[in-house]
Amino acid sequence: MNNLDTLPKKKILSLFMTCGFPTLSQSKKIFNEILSHQPDVIEFGLPFSDPMADGPIIQEANKLALSSNLSTQQSLNLIKELSKSKNNTSFVIMCYLNTVRKFGLDKFIKSIKNIVDGIIIVDLPFEEESEIKKSLSKNNIHLIKLISPMTDKKRAQKLLKGSKGFIYYVSATGITGSNKLDFKEINKNVKFLKKMTNIPVLVGFGIKSKKDVLEISKKTNADGVIIGSALIQKYFDLKMDLNKYVIGLKKFIQEVKI
Amino acid sequence: MKTYKQPSTIGRFGEFGGMYVAETLMPLLLNLDKSYKKIQKDKKFKKELNDLFKNYVGRPSSLHYAKNLSKFINGPKVYFKRDELNHTGAHKINNCLGQILLAKKMGKTRIIAETGAGQHGVATATVCSLFGLPCYIYMGSKDIERQKPNVFRMKLLGATIIPVESGSKSLKDAMNEALRDWIKNVRDTFYIIGSTAGPHPYPKMVRDFQSVIGKEAREQILKVEKKLPDYLIACVGGGSNAMGLFYPFLNDKKVKIIGVEAAGRGVKTEETAATMTSGTPGILHGSYSYVLQDKDGQIKEAHSISAGLDYPGVGPEHSHLKDIKRVKYFGINDKEALEAFQTCSKLEGIIPALEPSHALAYLIKAFKNKHKNKVVILNMCGRGDKDLFTAAKAIGFDADE
Numbered sequence: 001m002n003n004l005d006t007l008p009k010k011k012i013l014s015l016f017m018t019c020g021f022p023t024l025s026q027s028k029k030i031f032n033e034i035l036s037h038q039p040d041v042i043e044f045g046l047p048f049s050d051p052m053a054d055g056p057i058i059q060e061a062n063k064l065a066l067s068s069n070l071s072t073q074q075s076l077n078l079i080k081e082l083s084k085s086k087n088n089t090s091f092v093i094m095c096y097l098n099t100v101r102k103f104g105l106d107k108f109i110k111s112i113k114n115i116v117d118g119i120i121i122v123d124l125p126f127e128e129e130s131e132i133k134k135s136l137s138k139n140n141i142h143l144i145k146l147i148s149p150m151t152d153k154k155r156a157q158k159l160l161k162g163s164k165g166f167i168y169y170v171s172a173t174g175i176t177g178s179n180k181l182d183f184k185e186i187n188k189n190v191k192f193l194k195k196m197t198n199i200p201v202l203v204g205f206g207i208k209s210k211k212d213v214l215e216i217s218k219k220t221n222a223d224g225v226i227i228g229s230a231l232i233q234k235y236f237d238l239k240m241d242l243n244k245y246v247i248g249l250k251k252f253i254q255e256v257k258i
Numbered sequence: 259m260k261t262y263k264q265p266s267t268i269g270r271f272g273e274f275g276g277m278y279v280a281e282t283l284m285p286l287l288l289n290l291d292k293s294y295k296k297i298q299k300d301k302k303f304k305k306e307l308n309d310l311f312k313n314y315v316g317r318p319s320s321l322h323y324a325k326n327l328s329k330f331i332n333g334p335k336v337y338f339k340r341d342e343l344n345h346t347g348a349h350k351i352n353n354c355l356g357q358i359l360l361a362k363k364m365g366k367t368r369i370i371a372e373t374g375a376g377q378h379g380v381a382t383a384t385v386c387s388l389f390g391l392p393c394y395i396y397m398g399s400k401d402i403e404r405q406k407p408n409v410f411r412m413k414l415l416g417a418t419i420i421p422v423e424s425g426s427k428s429l430k431d432a433m434n435e436a437l438r439d440w441i442k443n444v445r446d447t448f449y450i451i452g453s454t455a456g457p458h459p460y461p462k463m464v465r466d467f468q469s470v471i472g473k474e475a476r477e478q479i480l481k482v483e484k485k486l487p488d489y490l491i492a493c494v495g496g497g498s499n500a501m502g503l504f505y506p507f508l509n510d511k512k513v514k515i516i517g518v519e520a521a522g523r524g525v526k527t528e529e530t531a532a533t534m535t536s537g538t539p540g541i542l543h544g545s546y547s548y549v550l551q552d553k554d555g556q557i558k559e560a561h562s563i564s565a566g567l568d569y570p571g572v573g574p575e576h577s578h579l580k581d582i583k584r585v586k587y588f589g590i591n592d593k594e595a596l597e598a599f600q601t602c603s604k605l606e607g608i609i610p611a612l613e614p615s616h617a618l619a620y621l622i623k624a625f626k627n628k629h630k631n632k633v634v635i636l637n638m639c640g641r642g643d644k645d646l647f648t649a650a651k652a653i654g655f656d657a658d659e
Contacts, residue, residue, distance in 0.1 A: 049556040050430070050542060052437045053280040059424060072554045097278055098541040102555030123278040123544065127268060148282040150444055155285060170282055 002140050003090035004117045004165040007040055007200055011217060012166070012224025013257055014041035014202055015231060016094065018058060019075035020065035021047070022235065026242050027065070031082050033246050037253045038089055040224065041166075041202075043120070046075050046095035053122045057229040057236070072103045076111045083115045092118040092144060092165075105132060109139050118142040118165040126159050137164075146170055149189055157196060166200040167193060168226065171207070181206050187220040194221055202226050208233075210255040217258060227256060262508040264578060269458020272581060274574035277457040279544045282441045291459040293364050298466075303359060310355050311470065314388070315345045317352075319471070321478035321635070326605040327618075333625040334488065334632035338608070339475045339503060341639050348611065348640035349471060349499045350381035350452055356467035358385040361448035368443065370394045371450045372436040374401055374429030374495070375566030375613065376408025377640055378452030383417035393417040396436040398428035401565045408644050426559035429495075429569045433543050453496025454573030457544030461573050468502025475635055476506050483633050491516045492637035493617040494587065495531070495567035497576045499639035508584060517576060518620040520562035520613075521589030529561035532589035533572040534580050547574040563592040563652060564612035566640070594619040596652055599642065611640030612649065 015034055020027050034042060047065040051058060083091060093116050100108050100121065112119075119141055124132065126145075133143045142165035147156055149170070160167070171186050186203055193201050203216050204226030213225050234252060238244040264271045269291075277287055297303045311317040320343065324336045341349040361369060369391050373379030379395040386393035395412055399421045402409050412419055425431035433456070440449045454461045454468075479487050490507060492500035494517040507513045519532040530536050533548045540549040542557055550558040550570035560570040579585040590598075595612055598619035603609045610618060617636055625634070642649070650656070 049425070050434055052434050052543070053282070053441060055438070063424075066556060096541070098551070098555040098557075102540065102551065102553070122280050123541065125277060125279065125281060125284045127284075128276055128278065146281040148280075148285075150282060150285040152285060159281075 002117045002142065003088060004142055006088070007090065007166065010223055011258055012040045012200055012202055014043055014092070014224065014226040015039045015253065016043040016045060016226060016228030017231060018045040018047055018061040018065055019078055020068070020070035021061040021232070022064045022240065023068055024070060024074055024078065028078060029242065029246060030249065031078070033249050034253065035082055035085060035089065037257065038087060039253070039257070041090045041092055043092045043094045043226065043228070044075070044079050046072060046093060046099050048096040048099055051096065055229060057232050061232045072099055079112070080115050090117040091115060092120060094120040094122065097121050097124045105135060109135055109141065112141065113139045116141060118144045120144045120146065120168060122146070144168055147193060149185065153192070156193060160193070160197045163197060163199060166202050166223070167197060169193065169201050169203050169222070170205045171203045181212060183215055183219040186216070186222065190220050190222045200224060204228070210258070213256045213258055264575065265458065265462050269462065271461070271575045271578035274539070274545070274547050274577040275458055275461060276546050277544060278541050278546065279457050280441065282444065286444055287457055287459070294360060294459050294463050297360055297363055303363070307356055307359060311352070315351050315355070316343065317470065318474040318478070319343050321475060321482070324606050327602065330601070330605055331622055331625050332627050334629045334634045336621065337479065337487070337633065337635045338638040339471060339635055341471055341499065341637065342608070342611065342614070342641035346377070346381045346384050347643060348377040348381065349468060349502060350378045351384065352470055352502065353452065353464050353467040353498060354378070354381040354385045354450055357448070357450045357463070358389055358391070361391070361450070362389060364448065366446060366448035368392050368394070368447045369450055370396065370436050370439050370447055371452060372396045372429065372432040373452065374398070374432065374568055375564065375611070376401065376405040376412065376644060377566060379417070379419070380408050380411045380415070382450050382452070383412040383415035386417065387415045394439065395419050396422055396432040396439070398422045398426070398432050400427040401429065401432070404648050405565055405644055406647065428560070428565065430557065430560070430571070437543065453498045454501045454575055455496040455543055455545060455547070455571055461545065461575055464498050465501040465505055465575060468498050469505040471499065471502035471637065472504060472506035475503060479633065479635060485633070486510055486513055487635045488629070488632040489514045489516060489634040491518065491617045491621055491634060492639065493518050493520070493567060493613045494572060494576060495520065495569050495613065496571070497573035499637050501573060501575055503635070503637045504579070504585065515585040516620065517585050517587040518617045519587055519589050520564055520567035520595070520616055521591040522561035522563070524591050525589040528558070530589070531560035531562040531567050531569060533570060534576065534587045535589045537570070539577065542571040545574050547577040548572050548580070563595065563648065564616065566611070566613040567616065588620055590616040590619045592652070594623065596649065598622055599649055600653070603642070608638065609642035610638060611642050612645045614639050
């Protein structure tokens with residue numbers, strides 16, 4: 001059973017949060033709050049010292065998480081603990097390849113098997129994925145693909161072939177949490193992708209508010225959205241006060257659940 | 259022995275190298291690879307580059323017999339391949355000219371680069387000025403502080419310098435930020451990487467452009483010594499000057515090759531930049547190579563008195579050459595490098611940059627009273643002007659800034 005195979009048809013909500021941010025114990029409270037809303041997908045970011053595809057907000061979250069010497073094992077334990085109440089929510093890990101490699105691919109998969117439904121390895125391109133994809137699929141974990149506006153048709157076809165879970169469409173050519181949304185371009189590209197695949201296409205990067213979510217839903221053919229940086233930004237907006245942040249999260253998630 | 263032929267078509271040097279970047283960058287790298295392959299066969303491109311090498315850079319750089327230093331070492335005959343005499347004072351310009359010609363051919367209108375010591379930043383700013391393209395240089399704030407003359411140079415040349423405050427505020431972080439800039443501005447921007455690091459095709463491309471150093475050195479030494487050198491020595495940070503010298507000699511099995519890394523306060527301390535002595539294989543900046551990392555694969559901060567070697571990674575080709583034992587790598591600490599910096603200045607009338615001072619220190623240390631009748635070529639890849647304040651401070655001389 002893989003929760004990603006039974007995602008709803010429309011208005012999918014995927015929420016990204018960095019593991020161990022700002023500290024391990026506070027992170028538990030934050031994830032519990034997120035999970036209590038039963039979003040369709042939760043993306044667990046594993047902190048990395050050099051997150052080259054992430055913007056300043058997620059970089060800062062990574063840095064804070066790592067400043068208390070958070071280990072990969074602790075992040076995986078946290079995910080395991082939360083999975084007890086995951087219900088229909090899909091669990092997806094988002095990380096960089098060095099984290100998986102250093103932990104050991106087999107050991108990593110063993111630790112997340114039957115807990116995690118999918119994994120996004122940001123810096124693992126199609127060209128380098130075959131060995132990892134094979135091991136993952138043997139254990140019923142989907143390797144989620146990123147597709148960018150720079151990906152041309154021929155390449156998109158290759159990437160989409162045999163893809164499972166969902167497609168993470170990077171809405172702006174940019175790093176997480178940056179640039180403005182161009183709905184026209186998003187619509188054009190999502191439509192084009194949906195012709196080639198049956199799995200949901202989610203739009204991520206740069207979605208900040210209820211307004212953005214509504215507009216994506218109204219003006220484009222996308223099946224849902226991914227929100228990350230905006231969720232973490234709230235913590236800094238609320239002056240790093242955990243209690244206020246949890247309340248802020250609740251309000252924000254209720255708003256973006258359309 | 260088989261002829262050395264690396265990397266593979268997908269950018270692998272043995273098991274090292276590759277392209278580990280987000281999908282946003284993949285189409286660009288593939289396109290860059292294609293364009294690079296195309297211009298390699300383009301005679302006009304070659305001619306244009308060679309003209310620039312000759313008339314703008316001042317190539318070929320000379321091969322100087324360092325008589326006094328050789329006498330001091332009382333060992334081999336030491337030759338300096340004097341790439342510090344190049345326009346802009348280091349080898350970096352060779353690669354920048356190649357890449358900016360390529361950028362022009364690809365129709366790119368904005369140039370970005372990372373810099374550590376500032377040499378690559380200056381070289382990039384220089385070629386941007388020559389070709390009239392806007393130039394943005396990412397530089398760690400720690401490096402901005404310790405490489406002030408180069409910062410001013412870049413500004414004079416019309417570049418915009420973007421200080422990087424993340425991480426260790428040095429070369430690694432500057433490269434992260436430059437990559438982020440590239441992801442954001444993929445359509446119009448060309449990223450001129452300054453070392454044989456990063457994702458394919460950069461390690462190959464930078465090596466090829468730098469290999470003019472080794473090609474010239476090979477011809478020059480054959481002319482004066484009527485034989486190939488017994489040893490090559492170069493410093494290794496990311497490894498571009500070293501690859502440039504080594505590459506044309508890799509098939510000459512009798513030529514022994516030595517790469518010298520910056521050991522900072524020592525290879526056994528946490529404050530080092532000697533990636534291949536103290537590191538393990540991992541992924542940094544899009545490439546699989548030796549890196550300084552902890553048990554969870556988090557990249558450690560490097561330390562070296564030389565900003566150009568202060569990098570926790572190394573080019574993938576060096577990792578391969580280490581593993582197949584074609585090149586031997588050693589660490590030299592800050593103190594040893596500073597001593598060699600002074601020795602060379604006093605004896606040869608050449609003030610070396612702190613980077614090649616590491617290679618010099620190894621040469622002095624390991625060849626003292628040994629290897630007589632042998633011939634060594636050392637890559638003098640940069641001049642020391644940029645390091646005067648850093649060196650004065652470390653030596654305890656009061657240089658008024």
